Amino acid sequence: MPEQRWAVTRAEDGTVRIAGPSAGPAFTRAVLDVAGAVLTWPVLGPTGLPAAEIHDVGQAQQWLWAVYGEGTAAAVDALASGAPATEVTLPERPTALAEAAARLALGHWAARWWPASHLDGIPPLEPALLSLELAALTHECQQLLEESGEVEGIELLEEHMAALDPLIRWQESADPPRQLDRVLRLIDDAADNSGLDGEAVRRLRSALEQDHHRPTAAPLDLAELFVRQREFALAAGSPGTETGRVIVRGSGTNDWRRYPPGFVDAAEDAVSWTAYALGAGRRIEVEVVADIAAPAGGVHLAAEVHVDGRPPSRVPLARRDDVWSGRADLDIPASTTPGIEVGVLLPGFDPGPGADERAAREAVRALARHRLSDAAAQPAPFLAEIAAAAAGEEEF
Template identity: 35%
Template sequence: MIRLSRADGLLTIAPGETPLVTDTLAPLDAMVLEVVGGHLSWSLLDDRQLPAAVLDDPVTAQDWLWAIYGEGVAIAVADGADGEIAAESVRPDLVAALRRLAYAHWASRWWPASTVEGIPALDRHLLDAEIGQLGAMCEMVLADSEFLELAPGDDAEGLITELSSRRTTGPESISQRSRPGVESSARAEDYALAAGGKQPGDGLIVAHGSGDWDWRRCPPGILDAGADALAWTVSRSSGISTTRVTVVAAPDCPLHLPEHLRPHVRLDVDNGTEAAVTAELHLRTDSWSAEVQLPETTETFTTLSVFVPGVGPSTSYPDESVMRARIRDFARRRLTAQGGVQLLAAESAAAESDDDF
């Protein structure tokens, strides 16, 4: 069963608790496609095949509604009906291809590549090629913008800047490039130790810790998506506190990034003025780092955030660390599944190389 509802000039087709593009903030596991007449969406962590739909032009969407939801739903939409109605896809092969395409787009933006967690990056060219193939299979449903592709060798950095704040999960990640001097077979536990260990330096260490960072605040392919990729140490000498912040670089991080894509760190301090200190992180070998001097009257900071300026939503939202952990678990299960899981070509290549990652 699906539910038809209409509000503010939009028609919503909802099979259960699937995320919608009209949600105030789409969850990290939302997979979205722009289609003729509106948008389709699925949840990554839900096996449901039938998508939710938000339509701003139900008339043009009639060209494919019957194939996805069945003739009964298509007729109900045409008649302006609301409420629950049975849905039965006429083209389950098309529904499966659309979900796979949405997943490929999601993976290009949110795949949690991490040396710390042992999750290899996906090959960008394999991913783009499969997106193109799936797009051709789903042509009758897709809007023209879904056919936006990057040719092999294209520089995707400008595309990241343009699309990083969009809620659709289109091709937004950085093209993979080799990083001179970095061994692809480096052990994940070595990176975890480096991220979580104390940093040497002058003065008394007054605080230290590690954790992850907000994926919404940085484009893909820059920072490691692991749970302990971020580490910090506060040392105090001569009445001045200095914070050293280190974030492991993504496995596919380019050696050189334009200034507008370089990550920064923000330290909020409690000294009665609601002050904050911001500094740019610098890439050295396999990690991004910065040393930040705190105001004289402050021993340590209250909150720490890592971000790329201008990226991510402007509104506040709940902590998503649990969802990030679920997505990392999902990625590991995909790469280690024994049969029954139809991997993307890029996932298959990553799974084959995972033993040496």
């Protein structure tokens, strides 16, 4: 890697910034809340060191040197006590802590933005599996974190304890992934340090104590190991229930930022709409392909419908099998073909419409496909990605 020089500056409010590669929209940023700072890696960029926004320089000294090197730590310290902005040379090879931090941040990113899609053939990541690996990585990064960050890792572990047994079975199978042993040992150590106990933890401990690897004869069916309901009869594009005459149809915008993960299929063409003529009236029907894990009852998404640039109206969407759908009457003159734009959102969650980020979404899909297909992906694939790739071969 060529020598890199990054700017270190101090803002008026005392915040010290280490400028990294510039980041794109929110869904392309892997962030980590660390002691005294926030670190940001661009998910789509080359892997490397993060940009840092340091609000507590004293606290950040506990890890700055171990991530950015001694020179940067000294520069930040000098800057905080009044020295002018400067440039620093970064270590040529990332330290072990920097690598673990990048991986932890990317894992958190994947847990929120992985573009799982039936339409695109991108299998979902098993949440419990990813969470356990994140718990392990959190422990590995303990030097970086504040107590709240550490607690987050322990909570992930507590919540997904049930997935420990399949992980142990995977480890005892003929061909466990390289990092699994380390993940299990980190989990054991994290549980031991935090005083977490339970049947699953004890079984893990005794499995680890048998030390040398004793592969069981039978090869393992990964898809079966992490059983999920995958019955999913795709009905997208099926004729709507309306009987009127179709005036116009189109696809809407699938802006991931406007609803939480696990609600909508991440494909660009997951949102579609049809405008009908019913006598003199006009009606729109919106259909959105649901995520496999989408909640069925109680929650309503909403479509935001713009007609001819007028203020938007909302159409509530309820889940029926694999689609969220809803319809509403439109107040438009019968003579014209309306210009319609449709978005999908979760009321109360939606931060508002954003810029056109189609290209960035496509880049994220390409990243996901690359990571699933290439075992040499950097950082190395997560256990959940390995399992998803295996499941994908069977089902997608």
